[in-house]
Amino acid sequence: MPTPEPGAYARAGVDRKATSEAVEALLRGARSTAPAGNGRQLPAPGHYAGLLEIGGTTVAMTTDTVGTKVLLAEATDRWEEIGEDIVGVNVNDLSSVGARPVALVDTLLCPAPDRRRLAALGKGLARGLKKSGCHLLGGETAIVPDLVKGFDAGGTALGYFPGGRPPVLGDRIAAGDVVIGFRSDGFHANGFTLVRSLLAREGVDLRRRRPGARVPLAEELLKPTRIYTRPVEAIADDPAVHGLAHISGGGVRNLTRIAHKLRFDLDRWPAPAGLFEWIVDLGDLDLSEAYETFNMGIGFVAVVAEREATRLLARLKVNGAPDALRVGTVAPGRGVTVPELGLAYTGYG
Amino acid sequence: MPTPEPGAYARAGVDRKATSEAVEALLRGARSTAPAGNGRQLPAPGHYAGLLEIGGTTVAMTTDTVGTKVLLAEATDRWEEIGEDIVGVNVNDLSSVGARPVALVDTLLCPAPDRRRLAALGKGLARGLKKSGCHLLGGETAIVPDLVKGFDAGGTALGYFPGGRPPVLGDRIAAGDVVIGFRSDGFHANGFTLVRSLLAREGVDLRRRRPGARVPLAEELLKPTRIYTRPVEAIADDPAVHGLAHISGGGVRNLTRIAHKLRFDLDRWPAPAGLFEWIVDLGDLDLSEAYETFNMGIGFVAVVAEREATRLLARLKVNGAPDALRVGTVAPGRGVTVPELGLAYTGYG
Numbered sequence: 001m002p003t004p005e006p007g008a009y010a011r012a013g014v015d016r017k018a019t020s021e022a023v024e025a026l027l028r029g030a031r032s033t034a035p036a037g038n039g040r041q042l043p044a045p046g047h048y049a050g051l052l053e054i055g056g057t058t059v060a061m062t063t064d065t066v067g068t069k070v071l072l073a074e075a076t077d078r079w080e081e082i083g084e085d086i087v088g089v090n091v092n093d094l095s096s097v098g099a100r101p102v103a104l105v106d107t108l109l110c111p112a113p114d115r116r117r118l119a120a121l122g123k124g125l126a127r128g129l130k131k132s133g134c135h136l137l138g139g140e141t142a143i144v145p146d147l148v149k150g151f152d153a154g155g156t157a158l159g160y161f162p163g164g165r166p167p168v169l170g171d172r173i174a175a176g177d178v179v180i181g182f183r184s185d186g187f188h189a190n191g192f193t194l195v196r197s198l199l200a201r202e203g204v205d206l207r208r209r210r211p212g213a214r215v216p217l218a219e220e221l222l223k224p225t226r227i228y229t230r231p232v233e234a235i236a237d238d239p240a241v242h243g244l245a246h247i248s249g250g251g252v253r254n255l256t257r258i259a260h261k262l263r264f265d266l267d268r269w270p271a272p273a274g275l276f277e278w279i280v281d282l283g284d285l286d287l288s289e290a291y292e293t294f295n296m297g298i299g300f301v302a303v304v305a306e307r308e309a310t311r312l313l314a315r316l317k318v319n320g321a322p323d324a325l326r327v328g329t330v331a332p333g334r335g336v337t338v339p340e341l342g343l344a345y346t347g348y349g
Numbered sequence: 350m351p352t353p354e355p356g357a358y359a360r361a362g363v364d365r366k367a368t369s370e371a372v373e374a375l376l377r378g379a380r381s382t383a384p385a386g387n388g389r390q391l392p393a394p395g396h397y398a399g400l401l402e403i404g405g406t407t408v409a410m411t412t413d414t415v416g417t418k419v420l421l422a423e424a425t426d427r428w429e430e431i432g433e434d435i436v437g438v439n440v441n442d443l444s445s446v447g448a449r450p451v452a453l454v455d456t457l458l459c460p461a462p463d464r465r466r467l468a469a470l471g472k473g474l475a476r477g478l479k480k481s482g483c484h485l486l487g488g489e490t491a492i493v494p495d496l497v498k499g500f501d502a503g504g505t506a507l508g509y510f511p512g513g514r515p516p517v518l519g520d521r522i523a524a525g526d527v528v529i530g531f532r533s534d535g536f537h538a539n540g541f542t543l544v545r546s547l548l549a550r551e552g553v554d555l556r557r558r559r560p561g562a563r564v565p566l567a568e569e570l571l572k573p574t575r576i577y578t579r580p581v582e583a584i585a586d587d588p589a590v591h592g593l594a595h596i597s598g599g600g601v602r603n604l605t606r607i608a609h610k611l612r613f614d615l616d617r618w619p620a621p622a623g624l625f626e627w628i629v630d631l632g633d634l635d636l637s638e639a640y641e642t643f644n645m646g647i648g649f650v651a652v653v654a655e656r657e658a659t660r661l662l663a664r665l666k667v668n669g670a671p672d673a674l675r676v677g678t679v680a681p682g683r684g685v686t687v688p689e690l691g692l693a694y695t696g697y698g
Contacts, residue, residue: 015462015492022462023490029432029471030455030478030485038451038482039509050486052452054509057406061486061507063454068495083378102387103401105412105505106379107456113364113371122378129379135390136379137399137410140503141372143364146417146542152496154489156454156505158410160388160403193495 020348044169047257048093048246049159051167058161060099064089065107065154069192069222074150076206076218079117082153083124084131085189088225090157091132092246092300095232096258098168099159103137104129109152111145121153124224131227168236170243170258170303173330177242178309179255179264180316181327184299186275188225190249191293195221198283210278220275228300230320240308245301251292252336255301256347263333267340268326270297287341298327369697393518396606397442397595398508400516407510409448413438414456414503418541418571423499425555425567428466431502432473433480434538437574439506440481441595441649444581445607447517448508452486453478458501460494470502473573480576517585519592519607519652522679526591527658528604528613529665530676533648535624537574539598540642544570547632559627569624577649579669589657594650600641601685604650605696612682616689617675619646636690647676 042051042058049062066085073082091101106125108118118141129136134157161167187195199206206218213220228246235241243258250257255264272280272290276297280290290296304312309326316324336345391400391407398411415434422431440450455474457467467490478485483506510516536544548555555567562569577595584590592607599606604613621629621639625646629639639645653661658675665673685694 018462018464019490019492022459022464022467022492025464026457026467026471026474026488026490029468030474031471038449038511039484041452041484041486050452050454050484052484052486052507054408054451055406055511055513057404059403059408059507061452061454061505063456063487063489063505065456065458065489065491065493067491068493071495100387102403103390103399103410105399105410107412107414107503107505108375109414109458109501110371113367115367115371115374118371118375119378122375122380125375125379133387135388135399135401137390137401138412139375140412140414141368141375142414142416143368143371144414144417144501146420147499147501148497150496152458152493152501154456156410156412156456158401158408158507162387162404164404 044097044167047169048096049099051097058167060094060097060159061156062090062093063154063156064093065152066189067192068196069189070151070153071196072192072221076222078218078222079120080124081222081224083121084128084224086125086153086155087128087132087134088227089189089248090155091134092225092228094157094159095228095300096244096246098161098236098244100162100233101132101134101157101159101229103158104134104155105137106139106155108141109148110141110143111148111150113143128227132229165237168241168244172242173259173262173303174242175262175330175332176306177303177330178306178326179266179328179330180302180304180309180313180324181269181298182228182231182300182321183323184295184297185226186220186223187294188299190295194293195279198279202282212274226299231316231324234315234319235302235312238312240305240312241302242305243303247295247299247301251294251296252338253292253345255336256345260347261334263331264328264336265331266328266336266338268328269338272296288343291338291343292345301327303330393446396518397445398448400446407516409443409446409508410505411439411442412503412505413442414501415538416541417545418538419500419502420545421541421570425571427567427571428469429473430571430573432470433477433573435474435502435504436477436481436483437576438538438597439504440483441574441577443506443508444577444649445593445595447510447585447593449511449582450481450483450506450508450578452507453483453504454486455488455504457490458497459490459492460497460499462492477576481578514586517590517593521591522608522611522652523591524611524679524681525655526652526679527655527675528615528677528679529651529653529658529662529673530618530647531577531580531649531670532672533644533646534575535569535572536643537648539644543642544628547628551631561623575648580665580673583664583668584651584661587661589654589661590651591654592652596644596648596650600643600645601687602641602694604685609696610683612680613677613685614680615677615685615687617677618687621645637692640687640692641694650676652679
């Protein structure tokens, strides 16, 4: 089992253990009083979004920020991508419980009221809203120079289950299931504390291209989070779909969040290529750390019944995921392995 | 009409005009692409929360942060109040459209994983959740020392309309209606950029009491946003309730957001007393600016049919608002006046 530190990520300023302890302290406090209980909260342990039944409708809600990727936007003065990321990081978490995204509110903390940047962010938001079918239901733009060093960009998304289809929570995942992967567009919005630390250490010029790339690094690194709403919606009501997972901050280890008592063998996960191969080489990164920090080429997965995999792949190919592919299988055991690279992860905590 | 600048607030670092222009730029961008449209967004112009109909249920959603009040928490190392504020600033906005709060997600941006602070914040969150009947449906705690100077605390709340009761959007407000005010607990979470600037200028010691106060200033200033869920729920489904408004950042001027074509004469609004009188004296503030920056003693209002006002006040008195009182009336015209102080405000924009 790879220990979370001391690795490159901890040295780059992210102390996972202290963070998870602090969050636990927050949650213990927050749970110290039982809520009076309007609506009915549905259990979704370890999941990406909270579920609540109100007035006969089940909704899903999730919140996330773009994190330190904004510092790269700052350095290159590109903001549309960040706007789209605000939507992507959130709606993909809704897709992870099988909810259809329907609304978003954005939260922007800014050191100054910068019209040009906010206009660009707004355009990116619009693109994300369109791709995910979300309404912008509100937002908060706070000009708080005393609180922030640069922009912070985040949001909260709301989803629902049309036609009363059930949430997809991973409880039907079984040994023998197939893991289907959906390609990512680069790093999305995760791992940027490490990325920036490596770029700075190696003195990388973001205006140049890495070998084999068609666009400058700035553009490649800032590519917005791919929005998986369309392909997931194409299969979310299919009983053969047993689990869904957004491969975000925890990399492949995220899979342990949807099934604790089975093992995911990612024996066909594509080898690191392109940007992922480049960052591993640049940082001389341990592959074990890379696979639990970046999405490594696959930004979303669906765990499906083996005998329906071919049919579902065919449906995905004509619904916005032409490059979906089998990346692994489910086996008895626990954790996640990438056998070709000799990687093995246990669950969290 | 009081111009928004140059006043004490602009000198304290809040440029309202530039901010509203920047937000307009954001919204123009965000509206540049029509959303694909799951669900149906209901119009709620100028309102505190967005409304959406999904699967036969109408929900309301709103997002807000505690703002620079956290800097006072930092200075005095008190965090429970901030946790409760995260809930209060949001659920009161839901109450402003007549929605019953049901869920919250919190967003905390922190320079370091500080267990003690997060535990205190969590306890405050729990208190707020209990008072408002909300489930904590998720949250994001980001440790981002490169982005923030200190803590930032915010959240997003979700509400609904039990039994299909209609939203309260102000469209039934008419001349002759009575404005009922609900007392506030100090400044809640608004106006703190100005408050801090005055405290610093005058070298005020937060460990001392102001004349007439029972607790030190730190405690008085940090008092959490009063949560109006219980009294509002007691009257929200009553057809005599024509409008509801959270008196937050814009002070009494907020009333113009719920009725553009009528005038609110706040002829019985309590005179500045206690903390409010003290801050006006301390800063030698223009009353006109004070009333559009602070809640000035009333944190929430209900606009009700005149002939039902006594009955509704009686109901409020036994449902968590024993100190509710008549503070004004609605008349033909536009804007807001506080006749005894000679104040008159137009609407926004």
